[in-house]
Structures are given as structure tokens and as C-alpha cells.
Amino acid sequence: MKKTVFTLILMLGLSMGLANITKANAKSKFAGSTLTIYNVEDYISNGEDGYVDLIQEFEDLYDVKVNYYTYDTNETMYNQFTLQKEGTYDLICTSDYMIQKMIKQELVIPMEDYAEKIPNYEKYASKALREKLKQMEVPYQGKTVNLDEFAVGYMWGTLGIVYDPTCSDTICEDVKSWDVFWDPKYKDLISIKNSIRDAFVAGLMHAYSQDETFQNIKNAYLENPTEANQQRYNQLVQDIFDFKLDGSFESDRENKEKIARVKAELISMKENIFGFEVDSGKNDIVTGRIKLNLAYSGDAVFSIDTAEEEQGKRLEYYVPEDGSNIWYDAWTIPKGAKNIELAYLFLDYLSDPINAASNMDYIGYTPYIVGDELFTLAGAWYGATDYAVNCEYLAENESMVIYENQLYCCIKDKPADLMIYPDNEEYFELCAYDPEGEYEEGDMVSYDGKIYHYVSEESGILDAMEQTEVWQEVEAYDLSYLFEGTLSEGRSAVIYPFLGYENKLQTQYPSENLIARCAIMNDFDSYNEQVVIMWSQVKAYTNMVPVYIFLVVTVVVVSGVSILYVTRKHITMKYKKKMSQK
Amino acid sequence: MKFKRKYLSFPYVLFLICFIIIPVFFIIYYAFTNKGGAFTFDNLLKFFSDSTNVNVLLISFVYAILNTVICLLIGYPLAMILANKNYNRSSVMVMLFVMPMWINFIIRTSATRDVLNWIGISTGANSGLTTMIGLVYNYLPFVILPLYSTMLKMDKSQIEASADLGANRFVTFFKVIIPMTMPGIVSAATMVFMPTLSSYVISDILSEYNVVLFGSYIDLYFNQADWNFGSLMALIMLLLIGISVFISRKFSKDETGGRTSLW
Numbered sequence: 084m085k086k087t088v089f090t091l092i093l094m095l096g097l098s099m100g101l102a103n104i105t106k107a108n109a110k111s112k113f114a115g116s117t118l119t120i121y122n123v124e125d126y127i128s129n130g131e132d133g134y135v136d137l138i139q140e141f142e143d144l145y146d147v148k149v150n151y152y153t154y155d156t157n158e159t160m161y162n163q164f165t166l167q168k169e170g171t172y173d174l175i176c177t178s179d180y181m182i183q184k185m186i187k188q189e190l191v192i193p194m195e196d197y198a199e200k201i202p203n204y205e206k207y208a209s210k211a212l213r214e215k216l217k218q219m220e221v222p223y224q225g226k227t228v229n230l231d232e233f234a235v236g237y238m239w240g241t242l243g244i245v246y247d248p249t250c251s252d253t254i255c256e257d258v259k260s261w262d263v264f265w266d267p268k269y270k271d272l273i274s275i276k277n278s279i280r281d282a283f284v285a286g287l288m289h290a291y292s293q294d295e296t297f298q299n300i301k302n303a304y305l306e307n308p309t310e311a312n313q314q315r316y317n318q319l320v321q322d323i324f325d326f327k328l329d330g331s332f333e334s335d336r337e338n339k340e341k342i343a344r345v346k347a348e349l350i351s352m353k354e355n356i357f358g359f360e361v362d363s364g365k366n367d368i369v370t371g372r373i374k375l376n377l378a379y380s381g382d383a384v385f386s387i388d389t390a391e392e393e394q395g396k397r398l399e400y401y402v403p404e405d406g407s408n409i410w411y412d413a414w415t416i417p418k419g420a421k422n423i424e425l426a427y428l429f430l431d432y433l434s435d436p437i438n439a440a441s442n443m444d445y446i447g448y449t450p451y452i453v454g455d456e457l458f459t460l461a462g463a464w465y466g467a468t469d470y471a472v473n474c475e476y477l478a479e480n481e482s483m484v485i486y487e488n489q490l491y492c493c494i495k496d497k498p499a500d501l502m503i504y505p506d507n508e509e510y511f512e513l514c515a516y517d518p519e520g521e522y523e524e525g526d527m528v529s530y531d532g533k534i535y536h537y538v539s540e541e542s543g544i545l546d547a548m549e550q551t552e553v554w555q556e557v558e559a560y561d562l563s564y565l566f567e568g569t570l571s572e573g574r575s576a577v578i579y580p581f582l583g584y585e586n587k588l589q590t591q592y593p594s595e596n597l598i599a600r601c602a603i604m605n606d607f608d609s610y611n612e613q614v615v616i617m618w619s620q621v622k623a624y625t626n627m628v629p630v631y632i633f634l635v636v637t638v639v640v641v642s643g644v645s646i647l648y649v650t651r652k653h654i655t656m657k658y659k660k661k662m663s664q665k
Numbered sequence: 666m667k668f669k670r671k672y673l674s675f676p677y678v679l680f681l682i683c684f685i686i687i688p689v690f691f692i693i694y695y696a697f698t699n700k701g702g703a704f705t706f707d708n709l710l711k712f713f714s715d716s717t718n719v720n721v722l723l724i725s726f727v728y729a730i731l732n733t734v735i736c737l738l739i740g741y742p743l744a745m746i747l748a749n750k751n752y753n754r755s756s757v758m759v760m761l762f763v764m765p766m767w768i769n770f771i772i773r774t775s776a777t778r779d780v781l782n783w784i785g786i787s788t789g790a791n792s793g794l795t796t797m798i799g800l801v802y803n804y805l806p807f808v809i810l811p812l813y814s815t816m817l818k819m820d821k822s823q824i825e826a827s828a829d830l831g832a833n834r835f836v837t838f839f840k841v842i843i844p845m846t847m848p849g850i851v852s853a854a855t856m857v858f859m860p861t862l863s864s865y866v867i868s869d870i871l872s873e874y875n876v877v878l879f880g881s882y883i884d885l886y887f888n889q890a891d892w893n894f895g896s897l898m899a900l901i902m903l904l905l906i907g908i909s910v911f912i913s914r915k916f917s918k919d920e921t922g923g924r925t926s927l928w
Contacts, residue, residue: 156888158889159888161890162887162890271789271790274873277874356789357787357789358788358789358872358873358874358875359873359874359875360873360874361874372782373789611889615885615886615889615891616715618885619717619882619885619886620715620717622874622877622885623717623720623721623724623877624717625720625876625877627723627724630720630723630727631723633727633730637730
């Protein structure tokens with residue numbers, strides 16, 4: 084079954100937008116004021132290709148003006164932001180470690196009560212993800228605060244490897260470990276992000292996952308995944324990522340050793356890879372110039388979709404099992420912001436699940452916000468979900484829904500405000516197993532309370548004895564750890580992925596197990612300078628012998644020629660003088 | 666108030682101050698201060714205490730020298746052909762060689778990357794070679810133009826005289842034509858050597874960031890918000906370029922007795 088998707092929220096957003104405009108004309112409390120935003124390029128649904136223009140909609144809704152500025156890297160943002168005078172921006176979106184740094188330097192101010200100022204965030208932000216932000220601690224004005232007090236989460240994801248599953252027989256096994264970047268089998272087929280922190284993750288994990296203690300703790304977790312073992316493993320990865328900042332001699336020595344180990348790893352990796360990339364990687368992997376790419380999960384979604392649409396090619400994403408980096412991008416209010424109340428209003432607007440869904444639809448990254456609309460969108464893209472009566476379903480997407488243990492397919496657009504259930508035959512068609520029916524590869528049916536894929540090209544029957552041949556039970560993918568408490572009552576956070584969509588679904592919404600292996604990479608703090616030097620040494624590392632030989636030869640040749648030239652001139656002059664004297 | 670001719674120079678003086686003199690002072694200021702703004706020589710010490718920094722500079726020199734030599738070797742005969750009325754009756758040919766310069770060089774370089782990979786020269790596996798190809802391709806017009814214009818102005822009677830006096834074509838070329846086109850060679854060489862030393866987009870794109878020239882090395886530090894160290898390296902590069910201009914000017918003066926070079 085081929086899924087044409089990506090239009091669901093378009094209509095959803097438009098209809099909601101209209102409804103909102105009429106609603107908001109009354110509250111013009113902010114009419115005429117200006118909000119200045121600083122965000123990453125291409126990081127909000129902006130009205131291109133018929134997507135919702137969130138900024139425009141916000142302006143219309145509250146009769147305000149939004150100045151929207153963008154940057155390319157967090158470092159550029161920091162450079163620009165610190166150069167501007169205070170009060171230039173009202174809202175800045177940036178990554179976790181950068182927020183830490185800005186809090187430490189007291190460049191941003193704490194958020195006020197979320198429940199009062201940003202009720203949508205309080206209600207719809209995933210509790211599990213906010214818990215992660217709460218774990219990130221940082222000193223501020225002499226006390227320890229956490230990131231959740233300062234930042235409103237926007238998007239999040241993991242760092243992993245996008246790869247072409249056909250590039251070797253063992254690739255699916257190989258990407259389970261970071262060793263793949265050092266594997267000569269993939270020489271000149273790998274590209275790495277030209278970014279210190281991301282390359283650092285690969286170097287660190289490759290260096291430390293070889294250690295015996297690491298292997299022991301990892302194996303203990305894999306064999307017996309209890310909460311305690313999981314926590315121990317997660318803490319271990321976190322310790323590997325973190326620099327010890329207590330200032331003692333012993334910690335300093337350990338930190339320096341860490342940098343030296345990563346340096347050695349990255350230099351040896353440099354020999355094996357195709358190159359570093361800023362933005363070309365996600366296209367190069369689509370065209371097939373490279374086969375493996377270190378990527379953020381959001382970019383991976385983009386690559387996988389583009390490869391499928393443009394080349395009919397299958398790409399996959401995997402987060403190596405040893406562990407990786409989990410990252411968060413979030414909004415902060417800088418010190419001296421002029422329009423704090425409006426900034427809160429904008430954050431509340433972005434935290435509305437409808438708008439978050441528009442963003443996920445356009446950008447491809449996974450929002451912090453969870454809720455019915457996002458779950459429905461994920462369902463439209465990746466698989467069958469429990470039916471929610473307050474959500475829109477589009478016939479074009481062939482949305483599959485589960486209602487009272489039966490699978491239904493949407494055959495006519497159902498608007499969000501039409502309160503009907505899938506037993507309404509005008510809008511939904513029952514997809515229960517029919518012994519008379521003809522099925523093709525990828526079809527999904529419900530049978531006896533379970534969901535099955537048709538996996539063969541031959542005809543087959545769904546029978547308890549024979550089902551594994553042509554009918555495969557679909558494994559439920561449980562996202563309740565993320566969506567807990569935000570879905571409508573009785574709706575389970577389980578997705579039954581379409582055939583071949585399991586990997587994409589995992590890329591968009593990583594499983595709880597995967598997240599347990601990932602750690603946040605805190606700001607390098609006082610070790611930043613040393614890491615930058617390490618990185619510049621890695622980047623500039625090359626065999627210098629030919630360079631030295633070339634330069635020596637050049638100097639010898641040039642000086643030889645000039646000496647020859649000068650002496651000859653000298654002799655000629657002398658000769659001329661003699662001649663004229665005669 | 667009477668209008669004086671020197672008022673006409675005011676816009677240029679203003680431009681000079683705003684975009685040349687003040688920025689140079691900024692570079693000097695940042696180069697000799699630390700992050701807190703206090704005067705220090707630490708950046709200078711940092712530069713010479715790590716061999717990587719000097720190595721990057723040396724690598725850039727190698728690329729700059731090679732690029733200059735290759736460009737001259739290709740460009741000189743080409744300019745001679747173009748300047749010869751027997752082969753080239755109109756300036757259309759010259760225009761064809763200069764035409765790549767009309768396209769923005771980042772677009773051109775990205776296209777070069779695709780072409781190179783397409784014909785099988787992997788930018789990742791042969792990054793040194795592809796960088797060199799890109800550099801030569803981009804700077805060749807800068808060599809052809811000055812050489813072409815000096816060759817047009819060349820005194821043909823001297824070449825005839827040399828032949829009359831019994832010199833063969835080989836001797837004529839080395840003893841007459843080369844010295845006569847020396848100002849062109851010098852200005853062509855400077856126009857290639859100096860920008861190559863500081864170029865970085867070409868090497869970044871065509872070597873997949875594997876070849877790091879001094880320009881991209883400075884960029885790396887600026888991007889990581891280390892303006893002071895970046896400025897110091899920019900200052901060092903400025904000095905080196907200044908020295909090379911100085912030498913080349915001396916060189917062209919010696920030969921012709923006047924300032925005929927572009928620089």
C-alpha cells in the first residue's frame with residue numbers, strides 16, 4: 084500500500100485558522116505591538132507550497148507585527164546576539180547546550196508560571212521530554228536551576244546514521260555500532276556533519292564503548308533491562324559525554340584525556356570518510372554519492388522521504404546501540420526583551436497541537452508538543468491508530484483507524500467538528516479480514532482483535548495455522564511514554580505501522596528503549612576552547628611530509644635561480660664597464 | 666564657497682576610512698586583546714605554540730604556489746594565442762575565457778563539484794587534486810587578462826629585431842618576449858597568489874572540508890566565537906599578503922623602471 088500523505092494538516096490548519104480569526108478579533112490587547120524572533124533557518128511552517136504560514140496567521144490573529152530573523156548555526160546566533168544591544172530580540176530558539184551557556188552568562192530570563200502564561204505548553208508538552216529538560220542543570224545567579232525553568236521546548240530528536248540498506252550485506256548489523264565510521268568497507272562513502280559537537284559524539288562513543296566497564300554495564304542492561312540497569316547505563320553514557328567541572332586536578336586530567344582520545348579517534352576517522360558536510364549530506368545520500376551520513380533524526384526524515392519520492396529509493400535511520408546524543412531545541416526569552424507578554428502568547432500559540440502539527444508537517448522534525456492532532460498526523464503518515472472523534476481524517480491519506488478492535492479505512496474526508504464514529508459507512512470502510520477478498524502486498528486487516536499485514540505477492544488465507552506465510556501480525560509500537568495524558572480519553576498511544584514504515588516511525592518518534600541509551604550533551608563550559616583547538620587540529624590534520632619537501636625544493640630552486648640571475652647580471656655589468664673603459 | 670576639485674575625493678576617503686582603515690584597526694585590536702578586552706600577547710604565543718597553525722599556513726602556501734605556477738603555465742601560451750592577430754581576429758575568444766567569471770563563483774564551484782564526481786574524480790577521495798582543479802579553474806581568467814593586455818601592448822619591432830640579429834625563436838622567447846611581458850606576469854601572479862592564500866570556499870566545497878586552507882582555518886575560529894585568535898591569524902595573513910605585494914612591486918619596478926603592474 085502506497086501512502087500519499089502530507090496534506091492532512093494543511094486543511095486542518097486552514098479551517099482552524101479561520102475559526103481563530105473570528106475568535107481573536109475581540110482580544111486586541113496586543114494590537115499594534117511588535118514581536119522580534121530569532122530562529123534557525125527553515126524551522127517554522129512558513130506558507131511555502133501551500134503549508135500554513137504560522138507567522139502570518141499569528142499576526143492576523145492578534146493584529147501584531149512579527150519581525151522574524153534567522154541564523155544558520157547556534158554559534159552564529161550567539162555571535163550575532165551578543166553583538167546586538169539588549170532588547171533586540173524577544174524570543175530566541177536555540178539548542179540545549181547553548182541555552183545552558185546563555186543561562187550561565189545570565190543572557191536569558193526565567194519563564195514565569197507555565198500554567199498561567201503558556202497553558203497550552205503546560206497541557207500538551209510531553210511530560211517525559213520536560214523531565215529531560217529538568218535534568219539539565221546549570222548555575223544561575225548563585226543557585227542551581229534547570230533548563231525547564233528557562234526554556235519552552237520546540238523540537239527534539241536524536242543523532243544517528245542515515246544509511247542505504249543496500250550498500251552492503253552486513254550494513255544493517257554494522258550501523259548498530261559507531262565502528263561503522265571507521266570500517267574500511269565503507270571508505271569514502273561516509274559523510275560527517277562539519278560540527279564539533281556531533282563529530283565529538285561519534286568520537287567519544289567509539290572511544291569509550293570499547294572499554295570493558297562499558298561493555299559490562301551495557302550487557303547487563305541488554306540481558307536484564309530493569310529500571311535500575313537502564314538508569315545505570317544511561318548515567319554511564321551521560322558521564323562519557325560530560326566534562327567534570329569541579330576544577331580539581333584529577334578531573335582536569337580526565338577531561339584532557341577525554342579530549343585527546345576523541346582527537347585520536349577523529350583523526351583516524353578522517354582517513355576513512357568521504358568528507359565533512361554542512362548541508363550537502365542530506366542530498367548526497369539521496370543521490371547515492373554517499374551511503375552513510377551522520378544526521379539528526381529530523382533531517383533523516385527529510386532524506387528518507389526525498390529518497391523515496393525522487394528516486395524510489397529506500398533509506399533507513401538507526402541510532403547506534405552503544406548510545407548517542409538526544410537533543411532539544413527550545414525557546415528562550417533574552418534579558419531585556421521588550422514584549423515578554425506577547426512572547427508568551429506566541430509560545431502558547433506554537434504550543435497549540437494544531438500548530439505544532441503544522442510544524443511537524445512542514446519541517447519534518449518532531450515537536451515537543453504531543454496530543455491528538457500530532458498522533459493523528461503520525462498515524463496518517465506511518466500507521467493505524469486508535470480513532471479520535473475530534474480529529475480530522477482525510478480520504479486521500481487512506482487513514483487507517485482502529486475502533487472497537489476493528490480496523491477501518493477513511494473513504495471520505497471527515498472534518499474535525501463532525502462527531503461520528505467509524506461505524507458510519509459513508510465515511511469509513513471496515514477493513515476486517517474477508518475470506519473471499521483479494522489482497523495485495525502491504526494491505527492491512529484486522530482479524531480476531533489483531534492487526535495483520537499481507538506480506539506476499541501470492542494469494543493467501545488468514546488462518547491460524549498458515550498465517551505466517553502471507554499474513555504477518557503487526558507489532559504494536561507504543562508511544563505512551565511520550566503521549567501520556569494528552570490524548571483523548573480511552574485512546575491508546577499505540578501505532579500499528581504500515582508495511583515498511585517501521586523505521587520511519589522510529590525515526591520520527593524514537594522508542595523508549597532507544598531514548599534510554601541516549602544522553603544529553605551538556606555545554607563544554609571551560610573546556611570549550613580546548614575542544615575547539617582539538618577540532619581545528621583534526622580538521623587540519625594531514626600528512627605534512629610532501630608539503631615540507633615541496634616548500635624546501637621551491638625555496639632551493641627560487642634562491643638558486645635568483646643567485647644565478649644576480650651573478651650573471653653582475654658579470655655582464657663588469658664586462659660592460661670594462662668595454663666602455665677601453 | 667568655491668567648489669574645489671579635491672572635494673570629489675571625499676566619497677573615496679570616506680570609503681577608505683570606513684571599509685579599510687577602521688576594520689584593520691579592529692583586527693589589530695582584537696588580535697592583541699583577550700576575551701575580556703585586556704591587552705595580551707597570548708594569541709601570538711598560541712599561534713606559534715601549536716604546529717598545526719603553522720602547518721595550515723604552509724599548506725596554504727603550497728596550494729597558492731602550485732596554483733600560481735599552473736595558472737601561469739596554462740595561461741601564458743593561451744594569452745599569447747589570444748593576443749596574436751593571426752589566430753584571433755576578434756575579442757570574442759577572450760570573452761569566452763573570461764565568461765566563467767560572470768557566474769557567481771559559489772554556484773560555479775558547486776557545479777564543479779557535481780561535474781567532478783560525475784566524471785569519476787571523487788571530491789572526497791582525491792580532495793587535494795579536486796581542490797587544485799577548482800583553484801586553477803577559478804583563477805585562470807585572472808592570469809589571462811593581465812597577460813593578454815601586456816601582450817597587446819608589446820613592441821613587435823623588438824621581436825623582429827631579435828630575429829634579424831640572429832636569435833632563434835627559443836632565444837627570442839626567453840630573452841625578449843618574457844622580459845617584455847614581465848609586468849603582466851608579476852601582476853598575474855599576485856592576482857592569483859594572494860587570493861588563493863586566503864580562499865576557502867573553493868577548498869571547502871571541492872574537498873568536502875578535507876583540505877583546510879588558512880582562510881577556512883580562520884573561519885573555524887570565528888565561527889566558534891574566538892574572535893581574538895581569528896583576528897590574530899587574519900593579521901598574520903594580512904602581513905604576508907603585504908609582504909608579497911611589496912616584493913612583487915619591487916620586482917616589476919626593477920624590470921621596467923616604472924609602475925606598470927596593476928598592483
